[in-house]
Amino acid sequence: MIKANNFKIILILGGLTALGPFSIDMYLPGFSGIATDLNTTVAKVAMTLSSYFIGISAGQLLYGPLLDRFGRKIPLFIGLLVYILASLGCVFVPDIDTFIGLRFIQAVGSCAATVASVSMVRDLFPVKEIPKVFSMLMLVVGLSPMLAPTIGGYVTASYGWQPVFLILMCLGIIILLAAHFGLPNTYTPDPTISLKPKPILKNFWTVLKEPQFYTYAFTGAISFSGLFTYVAASPILFMDIFAVDAKLYGWIFAFMSCSFIGASQLNSLLLRKFTSEQMIFGALLTQSVIIITFLIAAINNLLGLCGTIALLFMYLGCLGISNPNTAGLTLAPFTKNTGSASALMGAIQLGLGAIASFAVGIFVINSMVPMTIIMATTTITALIILQIGKRTIKVKH
Template sequence: MSKQKYFFLILILGSLTALGPFSIDMYLPGFPAIAQDLNTTAARVALSLSSFFIGISAGQLLYGPLLDRFGRKTPLYLGLGLYIAASVGCATIRTIDGLIVLRFVQAIGSCAAGVASVAMVRDLFPVKDSAKVFALLMLVVGLSPMIAPTVGSYVTAAFGWQGVFITLGIMGAMMLIASRLWLPESYTPDTSLSLKPGPILTNFWAVLREPQFYTYTFAGAVAFSGLFAYVADSPLVFMDIFGVDAKVYGWIFAFLSIGLIGSSQVNSVLLRKYQSQQLIFAALICQVITSLVFLALTSLGMIGLGGTIALLFIFLCCLGFSNPNTAALSLAPFSKNAGSASALMGAIQMGMGSLASMGVSVFSNHTAVPMVTIMAATSLLALLLLVIGRRQIVEQVEVPTGQLAAPVH
């Protein structure tokens, strides 16, 4: 493979991987403007984020079998077309209920890009190069929450919140054209593969029954759901309560993302000395303490903008340590069903995240208390699930060297 072709493949696959994170983060600075234009509240607008998380959760389970049955490109084209149409719909919709529904559809479309890009890395690159390629893709995913809100804040300021969805639609169209012109079909469709629900559900059930999988998957997903509560409520907390403008909010969000991304990189270094399970326990204990202190100070009205940013930064650092390790230990027992296990783990994580983001919307009282309460409750529950679940694991399968999963956003 020539260097030019290699570069284009990485560029296209990286862009596909980033579509979902950009769709989540880019419109966050526009929450107040959306609420004003659609005659609703920022908390109600946050339900459009929850519906997006639900769509991603469902999409991960949907596209796995489709990509194996029909090849990589046909489902990808279908998903990107759906994404473009939904993005245009989001830009022109005039009701909040319509936006909530269209964001769900947009998520189903974007999920095709993420799932297909991962599958195509395995198809197109030798095994010895795949780890390097995945690392590059995960770097794109990690940079997305740092870049997307800042870009979104400037687009919102210049063109209104509708401009964000038009921009996302243009991104989707560019990826569709690039995929059509320069992305090869990397997999021969397996016409013998059954798409009936029965065999698919049986396969997922076999994965779910593994104690190591359900222990670390549910503990990790519940712990990580605090991130979704933060993402959903951060526009209200920073722009409504603390009164920062959209551009400043974008820079705050970018700074806080450094905590999650940076700690995940430090985690890789610490794994040379410590085991994954040790880092998970330490991270969860720190997360519980941080969130309880955060809740106490917020409830008493004793914390300002600086303190809120500092405690959120520590909280996200904890997730940067726990999430890659819980993901890696969840998938470690599987040699044959790794694809199904990965899809199920992603769906559970997004499902838990959607519940957390819905929670901050439902219990919104124009303070940060609902967000911080959910962060504290999920941290405690995650630690409890880990302690109880570990007793069910007869013999833990350790993570092979160099196969630690990257943090999910």
């Protein structure tokens, strides 16, 4: 049982983890307005989402060694300052190419918060508690897809899309202050860790070749790329294909997130009766059945707005079950290289998410079928990797 006096720490760690998702979700209702103001297309605006995923993926590899070498707080604060300045720059972008570049920089800044929060969970809690802590973090993180697009929809409708990035800048400042005053120093800096490229790469390779790491990191990341597919496709799916307005889109997106949040909290209860390994397998098997049904219905043009929402709701619920368990089992073998392990895990997850969102920008235009094909491919691939990989490891709890 996680002690009540850890609630404040979990809340702040959740805020750090939520910064990236908030930065992804809040400007989605403004895609059409951005395209108009910057004289471009919605598909090109979607590339700002891909550049964000690329930035947050690459940046995690940068922060992992820094967090292990200098402790958690200094790299975290530098990253948050970069995020704050890049968010301000997004308010004044003159063209889409500059916007794409600034979103990359914004992502590099925000991922310091993501890697630091995951590392601190491993620092502060015993291995058996980690999946439960991640489920609690998801309760905080889950508020971002509930609040962000809804707020973004109203702000965009009333004031345009630029104020969204002013709000994100202020959010970055608040989180920086909360982390400074509310988080303990959880890790003693290790000056023996080299920041030269060769030792860093060797360190990452040491992490990567651990069977438990690569099995659960890739299972979780490939499965979770279905979420990135949904996020990237949702403005096209709901606002273009189903022709809902920005405000209604925000409410639909918020409703969808209830599935992810609810499932992640249900996960905490289910862990009393089932192991993390059983939870992952059950969630992926259910997710496979749902997405195959979704794909068949989409190909045969059997789905309206409500049917699409219902199937996506169930699909996202499965991710809410599997994700905290794959994250917990991925990090369980590590004590010394926790920062590098969490960074590599995040980089794999976000890198695959960037590929999925890039595929959405290319293939999802006026039909939901390409979206469901991508989601079915990722889900079934994750299930196959899990079945092959878990035969070769002895899980460390």
